[in-house]
Amino acid sequence: MSRPFLLGVLGGMGPLATVDFMHKLLRATPATHDQQQIPHVVWNVPQIADRQRALAGEGPSPLPQLLYGIQQLNRLGVSHIVIACNTAHHWYEALKQESDAPILHIADATLEAIEDKPKKVGLIATQGTLDAGWFQQRFAAIGTESLLPTQDEITRWFVPGCYAVKRGDLQQGGELLTLQARALRERGAEKLVLACTEVPVALAAISSPYLNEAIDPAEALAQQCATLWLSRRNDRIN
Template identity: 30%
Template sequence: MSKTLGVLGGMGPAATLDFLAKLQAATPVSREQDHLRVLVDINPKVPDRNDSYDAAGPVLAQMAVGLREAGAQVLAIACNTAHAYADEVRASGLPLVDLIETAGLAAKAAQNENGGAERVGVLGTGGALALYRRTFSHLGIEAVTLDDHEQVEFMALLYRLKHGDLGPDSRRTMAALAHRLVGKGAQVVVAGCTEVPLVMGAADLAVPFIDATEALARRCVEVCLASE
């Protein structure tokens, strides 16, 4: 039997739905019953991870326990920045499929596939960038990030996306920010925020693009099917 996946979501809701769609697409099936059983807590009431550091942890911990009690056997968080609270989530006693680690390994694989590329750009919040820098350091990758004023522009765009503004202007702005990373020497670009893939994909860049949400979906499928 495959393991039941519990998803801590709602940060924001559209990004969680994007993850669930990618999870379904990544699951090998020949019939409806082959899909994973997935329990999802879409909780947009989680305090903002970007300015309420101490407040979000207990809420995420409670969500993890609730998913465990509902029958989840493996957990995933559909938000990069929320991985700052990974230890609180793991305190539920369930294993966590780590999004940052998964994306880091995907970046390493892309690095190897592209002749040893050493510089990987990341589009993410300040909190997520700190997590990526740490993970990349362990993997021997240099993280390329936006300048301070560009990061302010990214954060303003992020909140527009969370409010549902997924139109052409948002797409152009996100692509322009990604191109700035390439201009700074990034040989690969990681969507290090789950809102990024809502408005940008591989076709928008001349360098390899890693959708961390998609990488997490594939990894969750692997973990949940490993017991079969």
């Protein structure tokens, strides 16, 4: 017997990117009134050890706080969980083992959403996400090559761009991340994969033209959630 549909969102990484993900959930769901929208509960608690620093060996692991969030969502009887942060998928297997509810993987959702396979994509992501290789492996399996930011680009544009979003400076975040996007396009990427949830927030804030050529994993994940919900919309939540 399946549980009534209730989506749990593990957020807080960052909190603004989580709000952006919720917007995407609502936009992905055709609805003429409130009651048709996707029922969800959001753990938007940003008191989590910094993921990028942990993976660089410069800070404590966020795993205890991630596990706590997953446990709290499970206590509410969620039927599915998503993690509104690409980098946090580093701990996906550990979280999955502790969760009664299945956890959807953002890279699986991204690949599912791709219609025409590009020859080359540019991955805009944290060093931790790049090192993990989830996106590269999945793209390779469909014959798509992944171009990665250089170490220099990450230091100059990607990292300060992300932290600008985290302190609310979307303008600066947008400008820095646009430079990162342009560099990947100039090296031959047909599409850009915005594989860090801060990135689409920043590019949208400055109406960056690179948004139009982008594959947005957060949007793909929202779309997957909406599809699941639409197939079960007649269930009752309580």
